[in-house]
Amino acid sequence: MDNPAVSVSDTPAKAFPSSSGEMFDEYFKQGSKCGFKKNELLDPRARRLFETTALACSVDAYPFQIPLEGRPGPMVTADGHQMLMLSSYDYLGLIGHPRVQQAAMEALDEYGTGTGGVRLLTGTLDLHREMERAVAEYKGTEAAVTFSSGYLANVAVIASLFGPSDRVIMDTLSHRSLLDACRMAGVQIQRFRHNDPESLRQEIQNGPTANRTLIISDGVFSMDGDICILPELLAIKKEFGCFLLVDESHASGTLGRLGRGTDEHFDIDTNEVDIWTGSLAKAIPSNGGFVAGSQQLIIFLQHASAPFIFSGAMAAPAIAAVKEALAVLKDEPERVSRLQCNAQFMRMGLQRLGCDTGLSETAVIPVIYKDEPSAALTARRLRDFGILATPVLFPAVAQGAPRLRLCVTAGHTREQLAFALEVFGKLAS
Numbered sequence: 001m002d003n004p005a006v007s008v009s010d011t012p013a014k015a016f017p018s019s020s021g022e023m024f025d026e027y028f029k030q031g032s033k034c035g036f037k038k039n040e041l042l043d044p045r046a047r048r049l050f051e052t053t054a055l056a057c058s059v060d061a062y063p064f065q066i067p068l069e070g071r072p073g074p075m076v077t078a079d080g081h082q083m084l085m086l087s088s089y090d091y092l093g094l095i096g097h098p099r100v101q102q103a104a105m106e107a108l109d110e111y112g113t114g115t116g117g118v119r120l121l122t123g124t125l126d127l128h129r130e131m132e133r134a135v136a137e138y139k140g141t142e143a144a145v146t147f148s149s150g151y152l153a154n155v156a157v158i159a160s161l162f163g164p165s166d167r168v169i170m171d172t173l174s175h176r177s178l179l180d181a182c183r184m185a186g187v188q189i190q191r192f193r194h195n196d197p198e199s200l201r202q203e204i205q206n207g208p209t210a211n212r213t214l215i216i217s218d219g220v221f222s223m224d225g226d227i228c229i230l231p232e233l234l235a236i237k238k239e240f241g242c243f244l245l246v247d248e249s250h251a252s253g254t255l256g257r258l259g260r261g262t263d264e265h266f267d268i269d270t271n272e273v274d275i276w277t278g279s280l281a282k283a284i285p286s287n288g289g290f291v292a293g294s295q296q297l298i299i300f301l302q303h304a305s306a307p308f309i310f311s312g313a314m315a316a317p318a319i320a321a322v323k324e325a326l327a328v329l330k331d332e333p334e335r336v337s338r339l340q341c342n343a344q345f346m347r348m349g350l351q352r353l354g355c356d357t358g359l360s361e362t363a364v365i366p367v368i369y370k371d372e373p374s375a376a377l378t379a380r381r382l383r384d385f386g387i388l389a390t391p392v393l394f395p396a397v398a399q400g401a402p403r404l405r406l407c408v409t410a411g412h413t414r415e416q417l418a419f420a421l422e423v424f425g426k427l428a429s
C-alpha cells in the first residue's frame, strides 16, 4: 500500500505477488518427492501439511513466512511494497523507539553480540541482573528471572517444579508452550473449558490423585483476544489449595492503565498469583521471557531450571532493549491507552461490518471464518490491497474456527485502521 490514505477502489491497484510461495516453487512444481509412508522420515502425518501448502502455492495464496524488508512497524516493506501490518505483536509500537534503539546500540558497543555462556556459569552480565530487577518492579513481585524466550520461561518453571506425581489443570485455549512444558515435566494434564469456573471445579474434584495441583491460564488468550477470569481462578485456587500460573505474554503492556497486565486490569494484588510468566518479544520489543514471583521461587529456578543451566544467555542488546522499553512504558503510559482505543475502534468497526470477532476484548482481534479456504483467500485478497494479516488455521485453533488474527498496535493511526476497515467492507460486500 503505497499510500494508506487513498480510498479503496473495487479492484486493487496492484496484485502483489506472493514471494513466500516462491521459496517453495521449485519443490512443488516438481511434484511430491516423498511418499509419506510409514517408515519414511516424513511419515503419513506430514501429508496434510504438504497438500495444503502445495494448494496454497498453486493459487498464489501461501500466507506465511513473508519476509519483511527492514524494520517491523505499522507500515512494513514486503515484496518491495509498503504494506499495512495488521498482525504484529508490537502492541505498544516500541520497535525502533529512539530510546530503545539507542540503548541496544550502546549495549552492543559495550558488551558485544553474545555472552559466551549459560546463565548459571559464565553467561550472566550485570545487565541481566538490572533487567530482572526492572521486570520484578514492573510486575510488582519480589523477584524475576529471565530466559531467552517466553516459550523457555514456561518450560523452565513448569518442568522444574512439577512432575508425574503432580497435576496441571489448564484452560483449553492456553498457549502451546504451556502444554509442551507440561509434557516435558511429565505431569498429569487435565483441561478445563475455556474461562469456565464450573468446569475447573469439576476437573479439580474429579481428577486423578496428585500431590500438588497447578492451575494454568493465559492472561490474554493469544488466538481469541479475551481476558482470563482471574478473580474466579484465585477464589478456586484458595478454596482447593491449588497453585496458579498466569502467562502474561499478551497482557503485558496491553492490560491495565499502566500496561502492567491482568492483575492491574482486575485491581488484584500481584502476589496472589504464585507464578507469572511472559514473553519479552511482544509489547516489550526484544527477545526473551520472564518468570516473576517470590524470591524463593526465583532462587530455585536459577539453580534447577534446565534453560537457565543448559541454554545460552540473552545477549546484551536484547537485554538493554527490555530495560529501556520498560522505562519508556513507565514514562509514556499514554501508549497503553492509545492501544486500547485503537483496539476498540477496530473491533467495533469490524463488528459493524458483520465480521465475527469472537470473544475479543483486547488488541488481539480475530476475524473468524467458516472454512479455511475463506480465511486464507481473504488474507490473500487483503494483501492485494496492501494489508498483511495472518490466517490462523487448525491445529493452532479449533477445527471449524479458522481466522485472521488481527493485532492492533499503539503505532497504528486512525487513518490506517479506517483504511483497513474500508477494505474489509469491500471484501465482505
Ligand SMILES: Cc1ncc(COP(=O)(O)O)c(C=O)c1O
Pocket (backbone or CB within 6 Å): 149, 150, 151, 152, 154, 175, 177, 218, 222, 247, 249, 250, 278, 279, 280, 281, 288, 289
Ligand atoms: C501466551 C504465550 N506464551 C508464550 C509465548 C512464547 O513467547 P516467545 O515468543 O517469547 O517464546 C507466546 C508466543 O507467541 C504466547 O503467545
